[in-house]
Amino acid sequence: MKVTFAHMGNLYITVKALLEGLGAEVVVPPMPSKRTLSIGSRHSPEFACLPLKVNIGNYIEAMEIGADTIAMAGGVGPCRFGLYGEVQREILKGLGYEFEMIIIEPPQGRLRHVLQQVGRLVGRNPVGRYVSAARLAWAKMMAVDELERSVQRVRPVEGRRGAATAALASALRLVDEAASMARVKRALGEGQEMLLDARAPGADSSDPPRIGIVGEVYVVLEPFVNCDVERRLGEMGVLVERSIYIGDWVREHLFKDVLRLRKGRKPYDLAKPYLRHFVGGHGVETVGSTVEYARQRFDGVIQLAPFTCMPEIVAQDVLPAVSRDLGIPVMTLVFDEHSSDAGVLTRLEAFVDLVERSRRRQSMTGPPRARG
Amino acid sequence: MSEKAYLGVDVGSVSTNLVLLDERGDVVEKLYLRTRGEPIAVIQEGMRALAPVAIGMEMAGVGTTGSGRRLAGVILGADCVKNEITAHAVASARVVPDVRTVIEIGGQDSKIIILRDGAVLDFAMNTVCAAGTGSFLDQQAARLGVPIEKFGELALMSATPVRIAGRCAVFAESDMIHKQQMGHRMEDIVAGLCEALVRNYLNNVGKGKDIQPPVVFQGGVAANAGMRAAFEKALGTPVAVPEHYNVMGAIGAALLAAEEIERRGGPSRFRGFQALDMDYSASSFECKGCPNLCEVVNIRMGHEVIARWGSRCGRWDSF
Numbered sequence: 001m002k003v004t005f006a007h008m009g010n011l012y013i014t015v016k017a018l019l020e021g022l023g024a025e026v027v028v029p030p031m032p033s034k035r036t037l038s039i040g041s042r043h044s045p046e047f048a049c050l051p052l053k054v055n056i057g058n059y060i061e062a063m064e065i066g067a068d069t070i071a072m073a074g075g076v077g078p079c080r081f082g083l084y085g086e087v088q089r090e091i092l093k094g095l096g097y098e099f100e101m102i103i104i105e106p107p108q109g110r111l112r113h114v115l116q117q118v119g120r121l122v123g124r125n126p127v128g129r130y131v132s133a134a135r136l137a138w139a140k141m142m143a144v145d146e147l148e149r150s151v152q153r154v155r156p157v158e159g160r161r162g163a164a165t166a167a168l169a170s171a172l173r174l175v176d177e178a179a180s181m182a183r184v185k186r187a188l189g190e191g192q193e194m195l196l197d198a199r200a201p202g203a204d205s206s207d208p209p210r211i212g213i214v215g216e217v218y219v220v221l222e223p224f225v226n227c228d229v230e231r232r233l234g235e236m237g238v239l240v241e242r243s244i245y246i247g248d249w250v251r252e253h254l255f256k257d258v259l260r261l262r263k264g265r266k267p268y269d270l271a272k273p274y275l276r277h278f279v280g281g282h283g284v285e286t287v288g289s290t291v292e293y294a295r296q297r298f299d300g301v302i303q304l305a306p307f308t309c310m311p312e313i314v315a316q317d318v319l320p321a322v323s324r325d326l327g328i329p330v331m332t333l334v335f336d337e338h339s340s341d342a343g344v345l346t347r348l349e350a351f352v353d354l355v356e357r358s359r360r361r362q363s364m365t366g367p368p369r370a371r372g
Numbered sequence: 373m374s375e376k377a378y379l380g381v382d383v384g385s386v387s388t389n390l391v392l393l394d395e396r397g398d399v400v401e402k403l404y405l406r407t408r409g410e411p412i413a414v415i416q417e418g419m420r421a422l423a424p425v426a427i428g429m430e431m432a433g434v435g436t437t438g439s440g441r442r443l444a445g446v447i448l449g450a451d452c453v454k455n456e457i458t459a460h461a462v463a464s465a466r467v468v469p470d471v472r473t474v475i476e477i478g479g480q481d482s483k484i485i486i487l488r489d490g491a492v493l494d495f496a497m498n499t500v501c502a503a504g505t506g507s508f509l510d511q512q513a514a515r516l517g518v519p520i521e522k523f524g525e526l527a528l529m530s531a532t533p534v535r536i537a538g539r540c541a542v543f544a545e546s547d548m549i550h551k552q553q554m555g556h557r558m559e560d561i562v563a564g565l566c567e568a569l570v571r572n573y574l575n576n577v578g579k580g581k582d583i584q585p586p587v588v589f590q591g592g593v594a595a596n597a598g599m600r601a602a603f604e605k606a607l608g609t610p611v612a613v614p615e616h617y618n619v620m621g622a623i624g625a626a627l628l629a630a631e632e633i634e635r636r637g638g639p640s641r642f643r644g645f646q647a648l649d650m651d652y653s654a655s656s657f658e659c660k661g662c663p664n665l666c667e668v669v670n671i672r673m674g675h676e677v678i679a680r681w682g683s684r685c686g687r688w689d690s691f
Contacts, residue, residue: 034664320581343497346439346456346457
């Protein structure tokens with residue numbers, strides 16, 4: 001049995017560590033490319049959102065290199081993602097592929113079902129092995145998050161264009177290859193070193209503009225589908241932060257109910273004046289995180305959403321009120337298989353100009369008062 | 373000492389515009405040319421036309437904007453290469469200092485820019501739909517047999533515009549054909565089309581934007597008096613069309629270049645008028661480094677590669 005799964009940013013490092021730790025043979029799909037997207041779009045319903053299309057492309061490319069089992073996350077609530085595992089199974093079956101698909105639904109209080117599904121993937125394991133595999137995967141996930149947070153700080157002050165991104169790639173490779181907790185720790189240390197070395201001399205004294213990225217988890221985390229917004233903003237000299245890192249997402253979605261981890265509920269409280277209802281996906285988080293960034297005096301917020309994403313459309317309609325009340329510029333970018341790099345770049349440049357001009361103005365006249 | 377001049381070049385999908393500003397920011401000369409898919413040749417043609425006017429002036433700064441801004445920037449040796457949103461906003465704020473809303477409709481895109489106290493506060497550009505842009509109006513005018521220059525005047529003659537479905541350019545066309553077959557008058561259909569396109573613009577590009585007067589309407593489509601009247605009717609406020617409405621992007625680029633030179637100091641990077649007679653060419657190859665198969669473009673001046681772009685990962689950008 002050769003197990004594969006869909007890409008979402010650098011999540012593959014964690015999933016691979018977990019499944020391999022449990023004795024599964026893993027086939028990581030090729031990194032998403034234009035080929036992935038065109039295969040996926042060809043076989044997907046036109047008005048399904050982008051994640052479904054790229055997932056399909058990932059599975060087909062993984063099966064081309066030997067995968068025969070697909071692990072996919074399920075979901076509940078108004079976001080269509082919860083249905084995608086089933087839809088994808090039917091699409092691939094219709095195309096004549098032979099494979100097994102194992103959909104891991106969120107626990108909703110019952111961890112047993114999750115363990116049963118995982119058991120189908122990896123066979124029987126002693127409890128100790130589960131614990132050690134989970135610990136290693138968790139450590140890698142935390143390391144990836146830390147490196148991603150670092151690269152966001154280094155990019156605006158890198159010495160040579162692309163140096164930070166290159167350092168990140170090397171650092172991630174080290175984390176991916178690390179086979180023990182101790183090695184992950186060492187890889188993280190070395191990676192952080194490499195990132196620090198990528199900075200220009202005198203970087204400490206710079207004060208780059210700060211932009212927060214909010215929106216739907218998949219397009220926020222997957223640089224291939226969001227036209228690499230994080231890197232592009234970083235290389236324009238902007239310090240970027242995301243409302244979602246993979247560690248947060250896993251905590252929130254796989255363990256929240258089981259382990260009663262209620263931390264990270266803050267976005268819900270912050271969103272309350274604007275949006276009181278669960279709208280599926282990350283709609284409420286998008287609004288709450290925008291409020292949070294405004295309070296932290298970020299210079300702007302960019303919302304990312306796949307075309308036709310209902311939760312983010314609800315959030316998009318609410319954001320102008322947040323922007324007006326709290327005086328923070330907000331821009332929405334919508335992505336599908338027709339998105340062009342040029343169009344995204346023009347909007348990013350204009351947004352950065354807007355942010356920089358208002359910063360220059362504030363440095364002359366003091367902080368702005370909230371309008372409303 | 374000769375008077376300083378600032379050059380602004382806006383290379384768009386449909387038109388390429390050049391302006392020469394004097395030190396006070398006033399327009400000395402402007403050119404509105406069709407890009408015809410040959411940006412390099414059009415820039416050279418435009419520069420040759422400007423040369424006689426520019427003689428005797430010192431070229432103190434050059435700015436480029438529009439979808440071809442990088443290409444134009446490399447060929448001219450620009451001091452400032454800026455996106456068209458910022459360029460339009462800067463030009464508008466110069467011409468109408470208290471402007472709070474800019475409606476810009478060009479050949480293939482449309483944008484809205486919200487300004488407060490001369491600074492951009494919010495903006496949007498059309499994403500999934502190009503209904504209502506210049507290319508569509510051109511096409512409809514041709515189909516109806518009305519010269520595009522007369523299109524606006526004809527719309528103004530209508531007393532009872534018909535309602536045209538404006539959600540999609542193709543459906544708008546079907547609906548217009550239907551209205552013609554019903555026997556509606558040409559001016560009512562044309563006026564109805566303008567209203568439909570304005571509705572479409574306000575519901576898509578202008579959605580959620582805080583549109584406040586004074587409103588400035590610029591870009592090639594601002595020449596259309598029917599569109600202007602439809603905007604005034606929908607917004608309930610006068611809409612101003614600036615004198616140089618069709619070259620505002622280029623004016624903005626020139627103003628930004630002047631700003632950049634002031635900040636950075638020193639002479640312009642302008643290659644000079646003679647350099648424009650060089651043989652510039654663009655060629656491309658497919659990078660086989662990964663499955664993205666990016667189309668990488670080389671820009672050559674003579675035999676020398678002076679710029680390269682197009683790779684997603686950036687590996688070809690330095691040379």
